[in-house]
C-alpha cells in the first residue's frame with residue numbers, strides 16, 4: 506500500500522494523538538471493566554484459603570469412606586461424585602439396597618455459599634447437613650453410633666482425629682465438622698465468566714455475552730445472583746404457570762408448614778451447571794435448553810426463541826470453574842474388630 510504523503514511534522518502529531526487516544530481508551534476501558542464488574546448482579550468466586558490442612562484431609566477421607574454406610578459401599582462421593590461436578594447425574598439418587606431416592610442430588614461444589622442446605626433448607630449449614638445422609642435409611646442407612654464404632658476401631662483414624670481435635674472423645678459432631686471443613690474447600694473459582702467480570706473482555710465470546718445480557722435483562726438475575734448465581738433465597742417453582750411433576754416434594758412448606766411456602770425451593774446455584782444435569786428438584790429436565798425454556802415460561806412468562814435459548818445456554822457454560830484438584834485419599838484398613846458391612850440385609 507502506498508503511504509499517504511503527509512508532512513513529517515503532521516504525521517508525528519497524528520501518531521502522538523493516536524498513542525494518547527490508545528492510552529485513553531485503555532484507561533477508560535479498564536475503568537469501565539472494573540466498574541462493570543462491581544455493578545454486575547453476579548460476583549466472582551473468592552478462592553478458598555486453607556487454614557487447617559489436617560482437618561481438610563481428615564474430612565476428605567470421611568467424604569470418600571464407604572464404611573460410613575451400612576452396605577460398606579456408599580460414600581458421600583457416590584452421590585456427589587467429584588469427578589463429575591459434585592453430583593450423580595441421575596434424576597434422583599440411588600441409596601442403600603438400590604432404593605430410589607426422593608429428590609435430585611444437588612452439587613457439593615460451592616455448597617458453602619448456600620444460605621441454607623437442602624432443597625427445602627432444613628439444615629442451617631454444612632455441618633448440620635452432613636449428619637443427615639449417614640443415618641438416612643434411604644441413603645447410607647447407617648446409624649451415627651455404628652459409624653463411630655467403625656471409626657473408633659481403626660487406629661489410624663483415631664490418631665488423625667486426635668491430631669486435629671486433641672483428646673476429645675470421638676463423636677458425630679467431630680465427624681461432621683471435618684466433612685464440612687473439606688466441603689468448604691470445594692469452590693470453583695476462575696471460570697471464564699469470572700475472568701470477564703474481573704475485566705478480561707476476551708474471556709467470553711460475543712454469543713456468550715449476548716446470552717448474559719438476555720439472562721440479566723429478562724430477569725433471571727432476580728433469583729440467580731451473587732457469588733453462587735443462586736443459593737441465597739427460596740423462590741416459588743412456577744410463578745406464572747404451575748410446574749407439573751409427579752415428584753411429591755413440597756419444598757419449604759415441608760419445614761415451615763406454611764401453605765404459602767408450597768413449591769418454594771432453595772434456588773440452585775448455576776455455577777458448573779453444565780456438569781450437573783439433569784435439572785430441577787425432580788431431575789426432569791435432561792438438558793440445559795429444556796431447563797432454560799421452562800424457566801423462561803414458568804418464572805418470567807417469556808418464550809425464548811431457539812437462538813435466544815442457545816445464547817443463554819452458551820452463557821451458562823461459561824460458569825464452569827476450575828474443579829478442585831484432589832488427590833484420591835488412601836483410607837486406613839479396617840481391623841479385626843471393625844463392624845462388618847451389611848450390603849444385602
Ligand code: HEC
Pocket residue numbers: 568579580581582583584585598599600601606608609610611612613616619621622623624625631634635638639643644645684
Ligand atoms: C444416596 C445418595 C446420597 C448420599 C450417599 C449423600 N448425599 Fe448429599 N444429597 C443427596 C440428595 C438427594 C440431596 C438433596 C436432598 C434434599 O434436598 O432433600 C443431598 C444434599 C446434600 C447437600 C446440600 C446441597 C444443597 O445445595 O442443598 C450437601 C452439602 C450434601 N448432600 C453433602 C453430603 C455429604 C457430606 C454426604 C456424606 C456424609 C452425602 N451428602 C451423602 C444425595 C446423597
Ligand code: HEC
Pocket residue numbers: 720723724725726727728729739740741742744770771772773774775778781783784785786787793796797800801804805817
Ligand atoms: C422467580 C425466581 C426465578 C427466576 C426468575 C429464574 N429462576 Fe431458575 N430456578 C429457580 C428455582 C426455584 C429453581 C429450582 C426449581 C426446581 O428445582 O423445582 C431454578 C432452577 C434453575 C435451573 C436448574 C438448575 C439445577 O441445577 O437444577 C436453571 C438452569 C435455571 N434455573 C436457569 C434460569 C434461567 C436461565 C432463568 C431466566 C430465564 C431463570 N432460571 C429464572 C428460580 C428462578
